Amino acid sequence: MRSLIGEQPVTSLVGMARGPGIGLQTGPFRLRLQCDDRATVELIRRLYSKHPLLDTQTTLFDFSMSLRRPLGLRRWWKPQIKLIADAQTPFEPFPLDHAYPLFEWGYNWHIAMQAHQFLMLHSAVVEKDGMALIMPAMPGSGKSTLCAALMLRGWRLLSDEFGLIRPLDPDLHLHPMPRPIPLKNRSIDVIREFAPDTVMGPIFPQTRKGDVAHLAASQESQTHAEKSVPAGWFLFPQYESATKLEFEELSPGWTFLKITGNSFNYRLQGARGFRAASQLVKNCPAYTLHYSDLDQAIPQIEALHAQLINQRPEQATPAAR
């Protein structure tokens, strides 16, 4: 029987992190993390509680990451933390009290740079009734806020950041990687007001993306992290204060431009990326959404989702892969 991150005593996880590392599985990826910052390990235990803990002795890892406090002056004076990702240092050191955001960005960096077995769309992905809603969007569009709100209304989170598709998969299933959702700046309070009982991690003030707080993936999302789901439709959200809720259907050409432009590795995929993106456009209707109010937007999204499920030539059924 597999062990879960949250089942481990804190002291045990801290010991692993300072020694051989914590083996963390999130969806298709296996990460070995060594870390000498106790607060970060405690937060990982809390936010990744239902993720499998892997044996570092017997697991072949996709990525290896270390978060280390530097030796010398910076260990004590304005202390810092340094990320080492597969023997590279992709970022400058962060202040020690931003170690957890650095862990999350380091994990994203690993995936974006290395996981080319997937066509990676820069998008949030959620699932309901066996069909995925894919929300590609630029930073500041309200993607994470909408994604968090849908999850808090019972949708399964596949990812807030990566739409992962195996480009040779004829059914173009989306693969889950249900990591915490980083809420930024005003969206932290928006989600607190939307779901007052929500448990979030601490606010990390003044990171390079502003204030950031992490919302754990729902238990259902974490425990079904191996269950892929067919692509259903695209929604390109745009939050605008005091705007009228409006959906607009996108043409296939625009959809193709937007999803390939939002992909981390479309160009690198070559012909198989073109075929996969074309097939996605053929299979999945696409809409833009301008919204200002989550309580107004979500019922409309759910109604459209239900309608699109009914219109599919073959009923989407949940499929485990």
Next chain:
Amino acid sequence: MTPPSSITGRWRTCNYPELLQETWNGETFLFNPASGDTHLLNAAAIHLLEFLHQESASFDQMTDTLFPDADEATLDALATQFHQLMLIGLICEA
């Protein structure tokens, strides 16, 4: 109409059978495996490519056949488009 000096001579497609294409609402997305680039082309550009895939031709021969009633402005636009197809490696000298 006198085409720019860069498009005098005879022309052919470089690797037309290898290109991947999808057309939606008159717009064609075309992937060129030789360059790894994806291009968005309109119907006129696709006509030019299809014609030159069948046979090599000069710019004048091609426009006389495909667009016999084209006015000067249209021919200028076609010449520009033809030049762009050369630059992105879809048309080569025969």
